[in-house]
Amino acid sequence: MYNITIIAGARPNFMKIAPIIHAIQKAKQDHGDMDYRLVHTGQHYDKNMSGSFFEQLEIPEPHVNLECSGGTQAEQTAAIMMSFEKELMANPADLVLVVGDVTSTMACALVAQKLHTKVAHVEGGIRSDDWSMPEEINRLVTDSITNYFFTTSETANTNLKQSGVKDDQIFFVGNTMIDTLLKQRPNFAQPKVWNELGLDEGNYIVMTLHRPANVDEESQLKDMIDEIIANTQDLPLVFPVHPRTAKILERLHISHSRLHTVEPLSYLEFNYLVERAKAVITDSGGITEEASVMRVPCLTLRDNTERPETITLGTNELVGTNPDNLKPYLNRLFSGDWKKGQDIPLWDGKTAERIIAVLNQINL
Secondary structure, X not given: OEXXXXXEOOHHHHHHHHHHHHHHHHHHHHHOOEEEEEEEOOOOOOOOOOHHHHHHHOOOOOOEEOOOOOOOHHHHHHHHHHHHHHHHHHOOOOEEEEEOOOHHHHHHHHHHHHOOOEEEEEOOOOOOOOOOOHHHHXXXXXXXXXXXXXXXXXXXXXXXXXXXXXXXXXXXOOOHHHXXXXXXXXXXXXXXXXXXXXXXXXXXXXXXXXXXXXXXXXXXXXXXXXXXXXXXXXXXXXXXXXXXXXXXXXXXXXXXXOXXXXXXXXXXXXXXXXXXXXXXXXXXXXXXXXXXXXXXXXXXXXXXXXXXXXXXXXXXXXXXXXXXXXXXXXHHHHOOOOOOOOXXXXXXXXXXXXXXXXXXXOOO
């Protein structure tokens, strides 16, 4: 029996591990040779992650929540490592599977290796080459001590090979986030704001901003939002906003009749809005993936991306963090000249099946 400990620390991690859990459950049912333990580090407290959240993803609640939220980067890393060490010693595993690039990913990989437990990294090899982002440090450290890499793109494969990873450690399987998106797409749920704001398909824009480069510099945030408002004609701008960002907006007196700040939405509600939007303006990496698969134009307010396939094959464009860059992109959007996007290899809803097939083959 393979015993796999799966780590999740923030809401997007659960979207990535849900299909893996489904695939393990099927393998256990079919062959009885694989089981898992789901560890939630509690890195991000999210009031939307209630029982209904796990019901929507059709997965059981985590076996344990380490409740390691808050603190500085170093404090949180230390708290997760101390708690997960006790957890893994009490519940040994053949493999620790980490996903994405949050602090929990790096911290739990370190603990696993020091306890002589092999590590698999789902989404290994992606790079922004921007060391000012905590996520990039997490990726680099995690990938330097990973045994098996499950990758989303050929670019990720190349990054790993250039860093000295051997071919037989790299498995190009696709994107589990897209497994979840395609499975849940029929279940997208209309949020209350749809009727409250009188939204109409293709006639509004969804915004998300959370990166410090965009929201912590107050004049930068004000200039960016002013520029968005000035160049989006008469369309409503729907902005699900983190409470921290909401306070900054309030302090800056940023308001406009077309700018609608709303409470954070559930996964099914948020993607209902994205699927029907004219475009998405974001600084999130995961949303660029989902928008590309749903063929929704996406403008990314960052100077780099670890997901270049969303630009070369998808519907995403890298606008940058300079507000002056926005206007030509929005002009192109409104002139109907946005690229259509195409299928991204192996982003087909079957990634988790491929991961489990690999785990069945390798000698843990």
